Amino acid sequence: MLQRYTCVAIVIHWLTVLFILVNLVLGHIMEGASPALKPILIPLHIWMGLSVLLLTTIRVALRLTHRPLAYPPDYTLWELRLAGLLHTSFYALLIAMSVIGYLLVSANPSNPQRHLTFWGVIPLPYPVALQTMDRPAQLVLHDQFVTAHAIGGWLIALALALALHLAGAIKHQLLDRTNVLRRIAPLRD
Numbered sequence: 001m002l003q004r005y006t007c008v009a010i011v012i013h014w015l016t017v018l019f020i021l022v023n024l025v026l027g028h029i030m031e032g033a034s035p036a037l038k039p040i041l042i043p044l045h046i047w048m049g050l051s052v053l054l055l056t057t058i059r060v061a062l063r064l065t066h067r068p069l070a071y072p073p074d075y076t077l078w079e080l081r082l083a084g085l086l087h088t089s090f091y092a093l094l095i096a097m098s099v100i101g102y103l104l105v106s107a108n109p110s111n112p113q114r115h116l117t118f119w120g121v122i123p124l125p126y127p128v129a130l131q132t133m134d135r136p137a138q139l140v141l142h143d144q145f146v147t148a149h150a151i152g153g154w155l156i157a158l159a160l161a162l163a164l165h166l167a168g169a170i171k172h173q174l175l176d177r178t179n180v181l182r183r184i185a186p187l188r189d
Contacts, residue, residue, distance in 0.1 A: 097152040105126075108142055
């Protein structure tokens with residue numbers, strides 16, 4: 001019988017999934033949104049991105065301080081290596097996307113009416129170096145962060161993370177019949 005992840009790990013996993021999926025949708029629609037919706041959508045996108053950073057940091061800390069569950073014994077060496085590479089890449093990509101998003105917002109020309117907060121409650125500082133640089137350099141850096149953030153979003157959405165993760169889970173569930181999805185299912189049987 002396969003071991004299950006802890007309730008904390010399961011909640012962190014599914015909250016992260018939810019925030020990523022909603023943020024991918026928001027990221028694609030907010031640029032074309034009406035001026036009336038942007039003040040709602042952009043902060044929501046930022047708050048969810050910061051939540052992904054927090055949840056991923058907790059998840060990495062737990063992974064470093066607690067022994068992960070053993071993989072099922074029938075996994076081949078290439079499956080074990082691919083799973084390890086995928087998890088490491090996914091964590092790195094989530095952290096990088098969140099940090100780049102924070103830097104992107106921070107590299108916007110300063111607006112004294114707008115303050116960066118976490119879920120509208122906890123004030124967050126902008127990096128002074130980004131706020132004090134001259135405007136042309138700041139705009140160039142902002143555009144570079146926008147490009148990097150968009151590329152990361154496509155990587156998460158289309159290729160590396162979700163597609164391989166889901167394909168692996170489905171393969172093990174349906175073809176290998178290891179009932180591996182039971183380990184992370186939000187409801188117990």
